Amino acid sequence: AQNVTVDDIMTAYKQACQKLNCKQIPKLLKQIQEFKDLAPRIDCLDLKGEKLDSKACEALEEVFKRVQFKIVDLEQTSLDEDGASALFDMIEYYESATHLNISFNKHIGARGWQAAAHMMRKTSCLQYLDARNTLLLDHSAPFVARALRISSSLVVLHLENSCLSGRPLMLLATALKMNVNLRELYLADNKLNGLQDSAQLGNLLKFNCYIQILDLRNNHILDSGLAYICEGLKEQREVLKEQREGQKDQRKGLLTLVLWNNQLTHAGMAYLGMTLPHTQSLETLNLSHNPIGNEGVRNLKNGLIGNRSVLRLGLSSTKLTCEGAVAVAEFIAESPRLLRLDLRENNIKTGGLMALSLALKVNHSLLRLDLDQEPKKEVVKSFIETQKALLAEIQNGCKRNFILAKEKEEKEQKLQQSASMLEITVTEPLEEGLEEDGGDGSAASPMEEGEEAEETPTASANGTVELGEEEEEEDERPAAPRGAGESRCDGGAGDPVASPSSQGNERRILVSSPGRGHKIFVVTRVESLPERMAAATAPQNPAPDLNPELPPSSVNGESPKSGLSSGDPHPDADPGARDAPLPNGLKMDFAPAFPDVSVDGDGKTGGTCAAEHELSCSKNERELEELLLEASQDAGQEPL
Numbered sequence: 001a002q003n004v005t006v007d008d009i010m011t012a013y014k015q016a017c018q019k020l021n022c023k024q025i026p027k028l029l030k031q032i033q034e035f036k037d038l039a040p041r042i043d044c045l046d047l048k049g050e051k052l053d054s055k056a057c058e059a060l061e062e063v064f065k066r067v068q069f070k071i072v073d074l075e076q077t078s079l080d081e082d083g084a085s086a087l088f089d090m091i092e093y094y095e096s097a098t099h100l101n102i103s104f105n106k107h108i109g110a111r112g113w114q115a116a117a118h119m120m121r122k123t124s125c126l127q128y129l130d131a132r133n134t135l136l137l138d139h140s141a142p143f144v145a146r147a148l149r150i151s152s153s154l155v156v157l158h159l160e161n162s163c164l165s166g167r168p169l170m171l172l173a174t175a176l177k178m179n180v181n182l183r184e185l186y187l188a189d190n191k192l193n194g195l196q197d198s199a200q201l202g203n204l205l206k207f208n209c210y211i212q213i214l215d216l217r218n219n220h221i222l223d224s225g226l227a228y229i230c231e232g233l234k235e236q237r238e239v240l241k242e243q244r245e246g247q248k249d250q251r252k253g254l255l256t257l258v259l260w261n262n263q264l265t266h267a268g269m270a271y272l273g274m275t276l277p278h279t280q281s282l283e284t285l286n287l288s289h290n291p292i293g294n295e296g297v298r299n300l301k302n303g304l305i306g307n308r309s310v311l312r313l314g315l316s317s318t319k320l321t322c323e324g325a326v327a328v329a330e331f332i333a334e335s336p337r338l339l340r341l342d343l344r345e346n347n348i349k350t351g352g353l354m355a356l357s358l359a360l361k362v363n364h365s366l367l368r369l370d371l372d373q374e375p376k377k378e379v380v381k382s383f384i385e386t387q388k389a390l391l392a393e394i395q396n397g398c399k400r401n402f403i404l405a406k407e408k409e410e411k412e413q414k415l416q417q418s419a420s421m422l423e424i425t426v427t428e429p430l431e432e433g434l435e436e437d438g439g440d441g442s443a444a445s446p447m448e449e450g451e452e453a454e455e456t457p458t459a460s461a462n463g464t465v466e467l468g469e470e471e472e473e474e475d476e477r478p479a480a481p482r483g484a485g486e487s488r489c490d491g492g493a494g495d496p497v498a499s500p501s502s503q504g505n506e507r508r509i510l511v512s513s514p515g516r517g518h519k520i521f522v523v524t525r526v527e528s529l530p531e532r533m534a535a536a537t538a539p540q541n542p543a544p545d546l547n548p549e550l551p552p553s554s555v556n557g558e559s560p561k562s563g564l565s566s567g568d569p570h571p572d573a574d575p576g577a578r579d580a581p582l583p584n585g586l587k588m589d590f591a592p593a594f595p596d597v598s599v600d601g602d603g604k605t606g607g608t609c610a611a612e613h614e615l616s617c618s619k620n621e622r623e624l625e626e627l628l629l630e631a632s633q634d635a636g637q638e639p640l
Contacts, residue, residue, distance in 0.1 A: 004066045006035050012062040022055035028063070035067065041098070044071040048101075054082040061086075064096045072097035075130075076104040084112030091126075092119035103132035103158070113140035117147040120154060130158040132186075141168035149175035154182055160215075161189040165197055173200040177207040180250070184213040188258075191220060198225025205232030209239055209251040217260035217286075223268035226259070230275040237278050253281030260314070261289040266296035273303030276310070286314035288342065294324035301327045305334045313338065316370070317345035325352025329359035332366060342370040349376045350383045353390035360397035367402050369394055 009032050017024045027050060035042060045063075052060075052074070072091065079087070084105070091097055092115075102108070102116070113136065120126060136144060136159060148154070164172065164187060176182060192198065198221055204211070221229070233254065240253050269292055276282075292300075297320060304310060315328070325348045332338065348356075348371065360366060371394065375387035 004038055006032060006038075009035070009063060009066050012066070013059060016059040016062045020055045020059055022053070022059055025050055025056065028060075032063070038067055041068045041070045043069070044073065045069045045097075046071075046073045047077055048073045048075045050077055052077040052079060052083055052087075054080065054086060057083040057086045057090075061090050064090045064094045068095065069097050071099040071101070073101045074105070075101050078107070079105040079112065080107050081109035081111040084108045085115040088112070088115035088119045092123050095123055095125045098125050099128040099130075100126060101130040103130050103134055105134050108134060110140050110143075114143045117143035120144070120147040120152050121150055124153050126153055128156040129154055131162060132158050132160040134162060136162040136164060136168055138167050141171045145171040145175035148172065148182070149178045152179065152181060156184040156186075157182060158186045159190070160186055164190040165192050169197050170200050173204040176204055176211070179208065180210050182211055184215075185211055186213075186215040188215055188217040188219070192216065192225075193220050194222030194225030194228075198222075198228040201225075202228035202230075202232035205229065205254060206235040206239070209236055209253050212252060212255040213258075214254060214256070215258040216262065217258050219262055221259060221262035221264070223265055223271070225262070226264055226268040227271045229257075230271045233275055233279050233282070237280060240281070253279075255281055256284040256286075257282060258284075258286040259290065260286050264290040264292060264296075266293055266299055269296035269299040273299045273301070276300075276303035277306030279307065280309055282307075282309050284312040284314075285310055286312075287318060288314040288316040290318055292318040292320075294319075294321060294327070297324040297327045301331050304331045308337075311337060312340040314342045315346070316342045320346040320348060320352075322349055322352035322355075324348075326355040329355035332356065332359040332363050335363065336365055338363070338366050340368040340370075341366060344370050344372055346372075347376060348372075349378060350386050350390070353387055353394070357390045357393045357397070360394055360401075363397075364401055364404060367398055367405060369398055 010029065013028070013032070014024060025047070028045075028047065031045065050056075057079075074087070079102070084102070091100065108116070116129075116131075120129065141164075148157075159172075162168075169187075169190070169192065176185070192201070197219075201214075201216070205214070236253050240251060264287065268290075269287075292315070296318070297315070304313070318324075320328070320343065324346070325343070328341070328343065329352075332341070343356075353371075356369065356371075360369070371391060373391070375384045375391070378384055378387070
């Protein structure tokens with residue numbers, strides 16, 4: 001309805017109650033009076049605990065036709081088949097709620113569930129349905145299963161204590177294999193067994209990679225049922241590997257598995273230990289209140305160490321002693337990502353606490369380690385104080401890790417802000433006065449100082465990025481060690497000519513990447529080769545000199561650091577000529593075009609026969625520049 005006021009709603013509801021001869025609900029009238037902004041969805045309509053017969057449900061339509069809600073709470077409202085059917089039809093027709101709670105209504109019956117299934121299928125806004133302690137029996141389950149299979153918008157489904165064991169679970173699991181929207185499924189307290197029920201759950205995990213939370217607490221899964229679930233998790237990994245690139249954001253695989261109180265033993269932990277190294281999505285694993293024991297933790301340890309995804313692990317009340325705590329400590333020491341560990345309600349004494357404390361000294365990820373605060377009884381009374389000191393040390397270790405994590409998070413947030421759009425900063429060539437200082441340095445020099453060694457590729461023939469006039473290509477490659485394929489052409493310490501990776505002859509593009517530091521791409525432009533030649537000679541000759549003389553140290557033989565093969569041009573050629581051509585991707589066919597020795601004062605070259613033939617018509621520097629430019633443009637068209 002449009003342009004509705006609170007008074008309109010109150011009047012319509014009161015008239016409906018009078019017409020239907022039913023009592024008004026004071027709790028509802030009070031909430032209506034507190035409604036303020038009616039345009040968007042109101043936060044909550046709370047009718048929890050109110051007895052709603054069919055007439056009371058009919059009167060509620062006067063509210064639902066005028067206002068929409070985020071949450072409609074109908075918990076424990078004694079709904080019968082008629083009342084439930086009427087309410088679900090209204091909620092579906094008026095799209096009254098995004099979150100609906102119908103828990104603790106045990107007399108909804110088949111017609112009520114049929115209306116609920118119709119609501120689930122037709123309502124595009126309903127995301128959350130809580131039906132805890134509401135029986136879903138054999139004759140009702142097919143309606144719900146059909147709704148979940150076809151097209152349900154539900155993201156969260158609570159069906160705890162709904163008598164699902166047997167055929168109802170089989171129908172639901174079969175339907176959910178086709179569902180792509182559900183993310184959280186809660187099936188606690190349903191007496192699910194370790195055979196048929198667990199096999200259905202294993203099959204569900206095998207085919208559905210969209211469900212992220214599966215809560216199975218307080219069932220009878222047993223070790224046999226855990227084997228089925230582990231098999232499903234293994235198969236899920238294969239499905240995730242084969243999925244298309246575009247589906248990765250939705251199909252994450254199972255993130256949380258709760259197996260609290262399912263009579264699991266050390267035998268089941270052997271299955272789980274073999275499965276964990278193969279699961280890449282599981283982040284939370286709760287095994288609390290199972291008689292796992294020390295042997296079970298030992299079976300689990302290697303699997304946990306081999307796993308690369310688990311962040312939270314629940315092992316409270318699992319019959320652990322100091323021996324089991326030592327196995328857990330070994331995992332803590334090896335884990336670079338564990339955030340929380342629960343070891344409460346276990347008999348862990350001084351020895352186990354000492355192992356945990358030592359493990360925390362080398363672990364920098366664990367933020368919370370839950371232990372019993374009261375020390376355990378010891379034969380030696382002084383150990384009681386030792387336990388208290390160790391507990392304090394463990395808490396201090398977690399606090400230290402928390403501070404480190406907070407600092408790291410702040411740094412990552414700054415990086416994300418700076419890289420919300422790809423931030424590229426271009427460093428222009430240095431001034432002439434600084435160019436001589438950079439002549440002997442290269443992109444490898446910062447690595448020697450320990451700054452971003454892995455993240456900074458050297459400017460080499462394989463790592464150089466070329467920018468054409470019409471398109472730009474970026475090529476990121478790992479840095480090569482100095483002297484191994486690195487195209488540095490040092491002519492000696494006094495050589496004023498900058499190397500291909502020096503800052504005077506290049507453009508550095510700094511790309512911020514969240515959480516990965518900076519990547520530096522070294523960029524040279526072969527199109528502007530003549531200008532760069534002039535810039536290279538500028539520090540030694542303030543005025544342009546067409547025939548600069550090279551230092552004596554670079555006349556004979558190759559530079560020891562050049563790393564060039566015998567087929568390469570002489571490393572001590574003309575500065576402009578050797579500055580860029582080969583590192584910029586020029587073919588080796590152009591090597592003979594460069595002289596092997598210095599240039600005479602009259603401009604004549606004294607190089608090899610090939611060089612004399614190639615440059616016989618080059619009487620001045622301008623002709624040489626044109627030849628180089630033509631060669632570089634040809635090379636720019638070659639694929640890198």
